[in-house]
Amino acid sequence: MKVGLVRFTQDPEMVCALAARLCYSSSSINDILDKLTPNKVKKLLLKVISSGHHSVLEHASFTFVIENVSRALLAQLTRHRIASFSVQSQRYIKFKRNSVKFIIPETIKKNKLLLAKYNNFLKNIKVLYSEFLDANIPSEDARYILPIASATKIVLTMNVRELRHFFSLRCCNKAQWEIRDMACRMLSFTKKKSSLLFADAGPSCIRGECREVSPCDKPWTVVDFSNSNDDV
Numbered sequence: 001m002k003v004g005l006v007r008f009t010q011d012p013e014m015v016c017a018l019a020a021r022l023c024y025s026s027s028s029i030n031d032i033l034d035k036l037t038p039n040k041v042k043k044l045l046l047k048v049i050s051s052g053h054h055s056v057l058e059h060a061s062f063t064f065v066i067e068n069v070s071r072a073l074l075a076q077l078t079r080h081r082i083a084s085f086s087v088q089s090q091r092y093i094k095f096k097r098n099s100v101k102f103i104i105p106e107t108i109k110k111n112k113l114l115l116a117k118y119n120n121f122l123k124n125i126k127v128l129y130s131e132f133l134d135a136n137i138p139s140e141d142a143r144y145i146l147p148i149a150s151a152t153k154i155v156l157t158m159n160v161r162e163l164r165h166f167f168s169l170r171c172c173n174k175a176q177w178e179i180r181d182m183a184c185r186m187l188s189f190t191k192k193k194s195s196l197l198f199a200d201a202g203p204s205c206i207r208g209e210c211r212e213v214s215p216c217d218k219p220w221t222v223v224d225f226s227n228s229n230d231d232v
Contacts, residue, residue: 001178002067003185005193012060012160012194017041019056020048045196057160057197062190064156066182070103071148073178076170082162086155090143097130101151103178122149163190164201172203173216 009015014036021032021044036044048056078085102122108115125145132142158166163186169175170183191198203220204211 001069001181001185002065003182003189004065005062005186005189006065006155007063008190008193009060009062013041013045013196015059016048016056016160016197017044019059020044020053023056042196049197049200054161054164057164058162059159060194060197061157061159062163062186062193064154064186064189066154066156068101068103068151069154069182070178071146071150071152072103073176073182074152074154075148076176076179077154077156080158080162080166082159083166084157088153090146090150090152091140094133094139094142095129097126100126100129100146102147102149103151104149105177122147160190160194160197164198167198167201168204168211171220172205172212173218173220174212174214 014033017036017040018029018032021036022029025032027035048054074087077083104115104118108118125147129142129145132145133139167183167187170179171187172180175183187198187201190201200207205215205220210216
């Protein structure tokens with residue numbers, strides 16, 4: 001998996017603080033900006049976040065590029081409605097046999113017998129997919145045999161409010177492993193760019209309340225990917 005942060009709102013904390021102050025001020029925007037010192041920005045955003053008035057957080061957004069994740073992950077990701085997705089198309093792209101990639105869960109990798117069967121099954125899919133294309137079957141029809149294990153690429157944009165909600169669900173220890181890995185990588189990058197907006201971001205347990213029916217009773221810590229080569 002590769003997750004890269006390619007764009008984000010310039011000075012996101014100032015933008016969100018400006019939106020918050022504007023709602024309760026008769027001053028001009030320039031006057032508000034002149035008075036928004038770093039200390040005032042911090043106090044204002046901490047108050048906004050703690051009070052639950054998160055609509056002003058929608059004015060800042062982050063755009064990620066995500067590679068080598070499964071269509072199974074994509075199905076979960078698109079349940080998050082307030083986001084923008086652009087996904088590598090299986091309809092228009094004719095994948096060459098060697099370019100068709102699949103994701104292998106660790107649980108399958110650990111079972112040598114089943115791993116061999118898994119790889120053989122996927123190899124047969126590649127062969128048949130190539131035969132379809134060679135027979136001039138349109139790629140939009142040939143793709144019907146590609147499994148949800150198929151690897152894909154995504155450009156994803158979310159505003160800060162939705163990202164915080166996304167992290168609360170998908171960074172949880174009980175989330176599905178692949179999307180949890182992706183969410184934790186994303187959280188690491190957003191914290192790097194705005195430690196204030198994402199100071200308490202992550203699963204609900206770090207804010208003192210687990211929302212799971214059956215809590216995992218495991219401590220949660222965000223993995224630091226800030227020194228990886230994923231940041232584009």
